[in-house]
Amino acid sequence: xxxxxxxxxxxxxxxxxxxxxxxxxxxxxxxxxxxxxxxxxxxxxxxxxxxxxxxxxxxxxxxxxxxxxxxxxxxxxxxxxxxxxxxxxxxxxxxxxxxxxxxxxxxxxxxxxxxxxxxxxxxxxxxxxxxxxxxxxxxx
Amino acid sequence: xxxxxxxxxxxxxxxxxxxxxxxxxxxxxxxxxxxxxxxxxxxxxxxxxxxxxxxxxxxxxxxxxxxxxxxxxxxxxxxxxxxxxxxxxxxxxxxxxxxxxxxxxxxxxxxxxxxxxxxxxxxxxxxxxxxxxxxxxxxxxxxxxxxxxxxxxxxxxxxxxxxxxxxxxxxxxxxxxxxxxxxxxxxxxxxxxxxxxxxxxxxxxxxxxxxxxxxxxxxxxxxxxxxxxxxxxxxxxxxxxxxxxxxxxxxxxxxxxxxxxxxxxxxxxxxxxxxxxxxxxxxxxxxxxxxxxxxxxxxxxxxxxxxxxxxxxxxxxxxxxxxxxxxxxxxxxxxxxxxxxxxxxxxxxxxxxxxxxxxxxxxxxxxxxxxxxxxxxxxxxxxxxxxxxxxxxxxxxxxxxxxxxxxxxxxxxxxxxxxxxxxxxxxxxxxxxxxxxxxxxxxxxxxxxxxxxxxxxxxxxxxxxxxxxxxxxxxxxxxxxxxxxxxxxxxxxxxxxxxxxxxxxxxxxxxxxxxxxxxxxxxxxxxxxxxxxxxxxxxxxxxxxxxxxxxxxxxxxxxxxxxxxxxxxxxxxxxxxxxxxxxxxxxxxxxxxxxxxxxxxxxxxxxxxxxxxxxxxxxxxxxxxxxxxxxxxxxxxxxxxxxxxxxxxxxxxxxxxxxxxxxxxxxxxxxxxxxxxxxxxxxxxxxxxxxxxxxxxxxxxxxxxxxxxxxxxxxxxxxxxxxxxxxxxxxxxxxxxxxxxxxxxxxxxxxxxxxxxxxxxxxxxxxxxxxxxxxxxxxxxxxxxxxxxxxxxxxx
Numbered sequence: 007x008x009x010x011x012x013x014x015x016x017x018x019x020x021x022x023x024x025x026x027x028x029x030x031x032x033x034x035x036x037x038x039x040x041x042x043x044x045x046x047x048x049x050x051x052x053x054x055x056x057x058x059x060x061x062x063x064x065x066x067x068x069x070x071x072x073x074x075x076x077x078x079x080x081x082x083x084x085x086x087x088x089x090x091x092x093x094x095x096x097x098x099x100x101x102x103x104x105x106x107x108x109x110x111x112x113x114x115x116x117x118x119x120x121x122x123x124x125x126x127x128x129x130x131x132x133x134x135x136x137x138x139x140x141x142x143x144x145x146x
Numbered sequence: 147x148x149x150x151x152x153x154x155x156x157x158x159x160x161x162x163x164x165x166x167x168x169x170x171x172x173x174x175x176x177x178x179x180x181x182x183x184x185x186x187x188x189x190x191x192x193x194x195x196x197x198x199x200x201x202x203x204x205x206x207x208x209x210x211x212x213x214x215x216x217x218x219x220x221x222x223x224x225x226x227x228x229x230x231x232x233x234x235x236x237x238x239x240x241x242x243x244x245x246x247x248x249x250x251x252x253x254x255x256x257x258x259x260x261x262x263x264x265x266x267x268x269x270x271x272x273x274x275x276x277x278x279x280x281x282x283x284x285x286x287x288x289x290x291x292x293x294x295x296x297x298x299x300x301x302x303x304x305x306x307x308x309x310x311x312x313x314x315x316x317x318x319x320x321x322x323x324x325x326x327x328x329x330x331x332x333x334x335x336x337x338x339x340x341x342x343x344x345x346x347x348x349x350x351x352x353x354x355x356x357x358x359x360x361x362x363x364x365x366x367x368x369x370x371x372x373x374x375x376x377x378x379x380x381x382x383x384x385x386x387x388x389x390x391x392x393x394x395x396x397x398x399x400x401x402x403x404x405x406x407x408x409x410x411x412x413x414x415x416x417x418x419x420x421x422x423x424x425x426x427x428x429x430x431x432x433x434x435x436x437x438x439x440x441x442x443x444x445x446x447x448x449x450x451x452x453x454x455x456x457x458x459x460x461x462x463x464x465x466x467x468x469x470x471x472x473x474x475x476x477x478x479x480x481x482x483x484x485x486x487x488x489x490x491x492x493x494x495x496x497x498x499x500x501x502x503x504x505x506x507x508x509x510x511x512x513x514x515x516x517x518x519x520x521x522x523x524x525x526x527x528x529x530x531x532x533x534x535x536x537x538x539x540x541x542x543x544x545x546x547x548x549x550x551x552x553x554x555x556x557x558x559x560x561x562x563x564x565x566x567x568x569x570x571x572x573x574x575x576x577x578x579x580x581x582x583x584x585x586x587x588x589x590x591x592x593x594x595x596x597x598x599x600x601x602x603x604x605x606x607x608x609x610x611x612x613x614x615x616x617x618x619x620x621x622x623x624x625x626x627x628x629x630x631x632x633x634x635x636x637x638x639x640x641x642x643x644x645x646x647x648x649x650x651x652x653x654x655x656x657x658x659x660x661x662x663x664x665x666x667x668x669x670x671x672x673x674x675x676x677x678x679x680x681x682x683x684x685x686x687x688x689x690x691x692x693x694x695x696x697x698x699x700x701x702x703x704x705x706x707x708x709x710x711x712x713x714x715x716x717x718x719x720x721x722x723x724x725x726x727x728x729x730x731x732x733x734x735x736x737x738x739x740x741x742x743x744x745x746x747x748x749x750x751x752x753x754x755x756x757x758x759x760x761x762x763x764x765x766x767x768x769x770x771x772x773x774x775x776x777x778x779x780x781x782x783x784x785x786x787x788x789x790x791x792x793x794x795x796x797x798x799x800x801x802x803x804x805x806x807x808x809x810x811x812x813x814x815x816x817x818x819x820x821x822x823x824x825x826x827x828x829x830x831x832x833x834x835x836x837x838x839x840x841x842x843x844x845x846x847x848x849x850x851x852x853x854x855x856x857x858x859x860x861x862x863x864x865x866x867x868x869x870x871x872x873x874x875x876x877x878x879x880x881x882x883x884x885x886x887x888x889x890x891x892x893x894x895x896x897x898x899x900x901x902x903x904x905x906x907x908x909x910x911x912x913x914x915x916x917x918x919x920x921x922x923x924x925x926x927x928x929x930x931x932x933x934x935x936x937x938x939x940x941x942x
Binding site: 055123 | 815818819822823826830910911914915917918921922924925928929
């Protein structure tokens with residue numbers, strides 16, 4: 007059965023960017039405003055799922071050639087890695103630090119190692135979410 | 147730390163350099179560590195100790211403290227030194243066809259864990275590494291996991307050592323309660339407090355249980371022969387230098403805490419001497435060379451263990467010139483520990499060579515290999531002579547000291563030794579005769595007699611040069627230590643003595659001068675003569691008395707008891723499991739909810755926390771009422787929905803209403819999460835929708851319906867009650883004060899996020915891991931179903 011989904015495809019093409027932008031915004035906003043690794047990851051992941059739902063798996067895979075199981079594994083490694091990393095600076099396990107840095111174009115910005123930890127969380131969420139949905143939908 | 151990093155790197159190296167044997171890269175790790183450690187020897191010999199602390203969980207006093215003193219020096223030198231030799235040997239032993247990256251990964255993990263055990267000062271960290279050795283040795287023993295015996299052996303080792311480890315953990319916790327610290331050094335410093343505690347003796351026994359299971363002491367020795375299913379380099383490593391020595395290390399390390407107590411003395415030395423006898427006695431009946439060596443390891447470990455027990459008597463007496471002779475036992479234990487590593491390592495490698503080049507280890511099929519494998523023969527002779535305690539090899543020196551220690555202990559007037567002390571020299575002497583016999587079996591049966599080419603699987607020939615390097619280094623140590631024992635004594639053993647007897651003023655006096663010839667024929671030497679004479683006699687008449695072993699019925703061995711316990715445990719648990727895991731999801735929910743109600747509602751009633759004061763509540767707004775009404779309506783409608791899609795959508799309504807509630811109560815983070823999660827689960831539901839069968843009108847009796855309804859109401863009531871009770875709960879201190887300062891403490895303005903990322907980051911981290919595991923679970927469940935044809939690989 008051939009489905010006519012021009013509208014869906016056109017709308018998704020634009021919406022996905024909005025979703026991704028929102029996801030990234032939420033991820034970075036997390037420290038001082040609502041958002042964070044978990045929500046950001048969820049939004050990004052649902053954007054990817056939306057792509058998979060609209061287009062077929064091969065097409066999306068051409069654009070994003072990631073193995074999402076590996077993305078999730080990378081996320082776990084990053085999250086635990088930053089936790090262990092603090093040991094090398096002679097600080098207790100899971101210590102996070104932050105500071106204000108003057109970055110050329112962007113001006114003074116607040117950077118924090120929690121961001122790395124949160125990035126690990128986000129990657130895990132994305133990877134796991136997409137893996138689960140893909141493996142369920144592939145099972146036919 | 148280095149082995150772990152290297153273990154993580156292995157897969158990458160493996161892929162990059164397919165043609166070069168992976169062992170060459172791995173070899174670098176222990177070699178570098180060994181050199182590094184060796185550079186500390188002169189300073190440690192001067193009495194220096196090195197402490198380095200990394201904070202891990204400072205709130206509970208759990209820090210990763212590495213502590214290098216004489217005792218940990220001996221063990222870490224053995225671990226890295228023998229480790230290097232074993233890896234060098236394995237390069238030639240294992241062909242590149244094996245999955246080497248797994249093998250070396252496990253081996254490095256194991257090495258790192260062992261170093262962690264001997265170098266950590268914190269009891270909790272020690273425990274973590276201790277169990278890590280159990281896990282990694284499990285992986286190593288089951289390396290050839292397609293063989294059933296390998297898996298059974300690995301499981302046995304795991305069950306016994308881990309259950310001992312848990313007992314040890316309990317002992318450690320008792321020590322913590324008694325002393326208030328996890329640091330071994332601090333416990334030793336505050337010894338009076340610990341010894342006065344009522345938990346002192348239980349803690350001692352539990353810690354000993356851990357040490358005995360790990361070091362394969364009687365009656366926990368049964369796992370060790372089965373662990374022989376591992377590849378020979380692993381056996382050589384586990385048995386000569388590491389795994390089994392962890393228990394010895396623990397006993398040595400805790401001797402300053404517990405030593406001097408009568409129970410400690412009798413348990414350690416008694417179990418040790420019994421193991422010594424039982425191991426040597428059983429070794430003689432073995433036909434497999436590796437099994438024979440396994441029993442000899444058991445018996446040698448018993449010897450070392452009993453020496454530590456005997457030496458602890460000196461702590462009871464306190465420091466005086468007369469008690470110094472009893473510390474000799476401890477000295478002999480440390481000395482024999484090193485000697486055992488050299489000769490047992492060499493012997494295992496020798497057996498591996500025989501196995502590799504001839505194809506069998508059965509002594510009934512071997513014989514006459516001397517002419518064909520002269521180099522291997524040399525290793526066997528030197529190794530076995532040393533093990534049997536004959537000159538001119540290092541085993542002779544430590545065996546003499548062992549005899550001396552058992553003779554000396556009879557003169558003690560404590561612990562009713564004047565009545566029972568005689569058993570030590572007698573049992574030691576008998577066990578040594580058996581030791582002599584099995585050493586003779588190893589050499590004579592393998593290398594002398596008639597060769598039987600038709601019973602061998604490969605034409606025998608000498609081993610390649612590379613495989614001989616490691617055992618030759620070891621046997622050169624055997625001879626070298628005999629000639630210059632006092633070098634070892636001064637640089638390695640003396641600082642270790644100081645750490646076992648910290649309250650004795652001078653370790654110089656504790657270190658006896660080792661001499662091969664005492665200048666006169668003393669009791670020990672007479673005992674050795676007796677061993678040689680009687681041993682030779684018994685070996686020659688072996689055929690006549692060997693059938694004696696058959697008298698002891700197989701049914702009552704410890705092995706059979708273990709098999710029975712495991713067997714019946716398996717059948718019972720599978721019966722129970724089949725009873726409740728009936729594949730109906732609704733039953734699983736019932737189990738969960740029954741526990742939920744029982745524990746939470748039960749606790750609420752028990753602790754009497756159900757005091758809800760309506761007057762404190764804030765006013766209810768009209769839109770909140772509307773939301774609540776929508777939710778009640780949706781929830782009620784689900785009960786009467788006839789189609790699955792309706793249920794899914796109504797559930798969505800519920801979820802979104804909850805999200806609205808979060809918005810209303812100003813929790814934007816929760817609301818956002820709830821919204822996204824709700825959307826995704828609804829999408830998932832719809833995805834899975836077409837695979838699900840239509841809802842069947844359930845034909846169930848009214849009693850079941852009523853039970854389920856009651857259950858639902860009870861669950862709902864419990865949740866409501868908890869929600870209400872939490873408002874007034876004051877049994878714990880509120881943690882909100884902790885979060886008030888979020889911006890200064892964590893630098894974030896969003897408190898939810900600082901909680902997730904900073905204050906409770908440990909939870910978040912583990913949640914991420916759980917999420918990942920759950921995702922992998924879903925993936926494998928679905929993917930494995932596709933290939934059902936080869937799903938039963940495990941049952942082969």
